[in-house]
Amino acid sequence: xxxxxxxxxxxxxxxxxxxxxxxxxxxxxxxxxxxxxxxxxxxxxxxxxxxxxxxxxxxxxxxxxxxxxxxxxxxxxxxxxxxxxxxxxxxxxxxxxxxxxxxxxxxxxxxxxxxxxxxxxxxxxxxxxxxxxxxxxxxxxxxxxxxxxxxxxxxxxxxxxxxxxxxxxxxxxxxxxxxxxxxxxxxxxxxxxxxxxxxxxxxxxxxxxxxxxxxxxxxxxxxxxxxxxxxxxxxxxxxxxxxxxxxxxxxxxxxxxxxxxxxxxxxxxxxxxxxxxxxxxxxxxxxxxxxxxxxxxxxxxxxxxxxxxxxxxxxxxxxxxxxxxxxxxxxxxxxxxxxxxxxxxxxxxxxxxxxxxxxxxxxxxxxxxxxxxxxxxxxxxxxxxxxx
Amino acid sequence: xxxxxxxxxxxxxxxxxxxxxxxxxxxxxxxxxxxxxxxxxxxxxxxxxxxxxxxxxxxxxxxxxxxxxxxxxxxxxxxxxxxxxxxxxxxxxxxxxxxxxxxxxxxxxxxxxxxxxxxxxxxxxxxxxxxxxxxxxxx
Numbered sequence: 081x082x083x084x085x086x087x088x089x090x091x092x093x094x095x096x097x098x099x100x101x102x103x104x105x106x107x108x109x110x111x112x113x114x115x116x117x118x119x120x121x122x123x124x125x126x127x128x129x130x131x132x133x134x135x136x137x138x139x140x141x142x143x144x145x146x147x148x149x150x151x152x153x154x155x156x157x158x159x160x161x162x163x164x165x166x167x168x169x170x171x172x173x174x175x176x177x178x179x180x181x182x183x184x185x186x187x188x189x190x191x192x193x194x195x196x197x198x199x200x201x202x203x204x205x206x207x208x209x210x211x212x213x214x215x216x217x218x219x220x221x222x223x224x225x226x227x228x229x230x231x232x233x234x235x236x237x238x239x240x241x242x243x244x245x246x247x248x249x250x251x252x253x254x255x256x257x258x259x260x261x262x263x264x265x266x267x268x269x270x271x272x273x274x275x276x277x278x279x280x281x282x283x284x285x286x287x288x289x290x291x292x293x294x295x296x297x298x299x300x301x302x303x304x305x306x307x308x309x310x311x312x313x314x315x316x317x318x319x320x321x322x323x324x325x326x327x328x329x330x331x332x333x334x335x336x337x338x339x340x341x342x343x344x345x346x347x348x349x350x351x352x353x354x355x356x357x358x359x360x361x362x363x364x365x366x367x368x369x370x371x372x373x374x375x376x377x378x379x380x381x382x383x384x385x386x387x388x389x390x391x392x393x394x395x396x397x398x399x400x401x402x403x404x405x406x407x408x409x410x411x412x413x414x415x416x417x418x419x420x421x422x423x424x425x426x427x428x429x430x431x432x433x434x435x436x437x438x439x440x441x442x443x444x445x446x447x448x449x450x451x452x453x454x455x456x457x458x459x460x461x462x463x464x465x466x467x468x
Numbered sequence: 469x470x471x472x473x474x475x476x477x478x479x480x481x482x483x484x485x486x487x488x489x490x491x492x493x494x495x496x497x498x499x500x501x502x503x504x505x506x507x508x509x510x511x512x513x514x515x516x517x518x519x520x521x522x523x524x525x526x527x528x529x530x531x532x533x534x535x536x537x538x539x540x541x542x543x544x545x546x547x548x549x550x551x552x553x554x555x556x557x558x559x560x561x562x563x564x565x566x567x568x569x570x571x572x573x574x575x576x577x578x579x580x581x582x583x584x585x586x587x588x589x590x591x592x593x594x595x596x597x598x599x600x601x602x603x604x605x606x607x
Contacts, residue, residue: 229537330566
């Protein structure tokens with residue numbers, strides 16, 4: 081299996097990356113408008129035009145083909161895989177497989193969401209007789225914070241993780257945001273500030289929770305051969321993985337361990353043939369402070385139960401020995417609802433050396449690790465500046 | 469129509485026996501005749517072996533608190549709070565259920581993961597009873 085996977089590494093590359101022109105609170109832009117401007121920016125970045133695209137990948141509550149229709153693209157290959165906020169990272173794996181199989185050549189992966197303003201957003205997909213409305217909602221499961229709190233509490237119970245350790249992650253991430261002029265939250269932040277912020281769902285405070293914004297992003301993937309003739313320095317796909325274990329938080333197999341992340345990262349590292357020590361920069365989906373802590377454990381960057389200690393003392397902050405969430409993350413940069421795309425775009429920019437004051441010096445290998453649902457799914461990408 | 473402000477379960481054919489039993493204040497779960505395991509939420513196929521040969525059985529209603537959160541900003545109009553305790557209970561028979569822990573102060577200092585709990589039914593409308601849990605041995 082591992083040898084079959086390794087055959088794929090470095091065969092495709094991310095050749096374009098872009099975000100919406102603006103992000104934040106944008107009541108004048110629909111979700112599809114954010115898709116389209118992100119796609120325009122990513123294609124321009126790649127030096128490609130719309131007609132070069134023959135495959136569209138998108139995730140949301142609508143069909144990927146609706147996104148294609150809005151942009152006036154008639155793709156021969158459409159993938160609407162929706163496993164939550166990490167879907168776009170999974171799409172990179174799907175694009176790799178499709179390009180390698182010869183069924184498409186230029187894959188456009190887009191995201192746009194009016195998460196804050198709710199302009200042009202579809203309604204709920206949960207009917208009154210859905211399992212979620214029968215077996216979770218009647219007990220007051222009220223959106224993501226209440227679900228993630230169930231995992232945080234169990235992690236604290238089993239491993240002694242503390243609220244201070246969760247706050248340390250928010251503080252380190254804010255320091256990156258202070259280096260990013262596009263970040264939504266740039267004021268200085270202390271552990272005491274996080275602990276003093278309003279309790280949302282114990283043990284999660286307001287500042288343990290990500291932002292809710294309007295934003296979009298897009299990337300373009302093509303073969304390594306074609307990538308060499310394009311405008312940007314290719315960011316090679318070295319390893320990919322994805323996994324899904326459940327959807328509803330009440331079905332989480334183990335509340336203190338993120339099983340999908342373990343499965344996904346194991347596959348990505350096996351394919352890439354790199355070690356954890358080879359990784360120069362990390363982008364970990366941070367919907368809540370507990371998420372990267374459990375993610376770092378599950379993906380093998382630290383031992384089980386040691387995630388809280390790992391992120392303490394500014395290790396993931398600028399100047400720390402594990403630079404992580406260098407754009408300011410979902411906690412302080414932007415979070416439209418599906419942050420995985422922004423993690424992906426930042427990984428590309430770091431590997432190209434475009435990040436100015438927040439640039440991680442000599443970044444050659446990046447890990448981009450996404451979250452789906454309620455620790456329900458995960459997708460992992462290892463990317464690098466050189467093809468093996 | 470009731471003026472109950474929170475979502476009420478609307479059964480499907482595969483879940484109706486669960487909600488009908490709850491209305492009688494009985495906790496019943498589907499049990500697989502092939503592999504012998506209980507599961508929850510109720511499905512038409514056993515999630516362990518995919519068998520469709522299932523049997524509804526009454527369970528003890530006892531278990532342990534597996535994890536919880538004290539919700540301060542919750543569903544608008546939710547009758548128990550805020551704050552209220554959203555909990556996951558692991559039943560003695562194996563499956564875990566999302567529920568509310570009642571009969572305790574909604575404060576993390578009053579709630580302990582691992583504490584023994586037992587089912588208690590809340591008649592939230594004339595047609596619907598919800599399975600809540602309380603500390604075992606409670607009134």
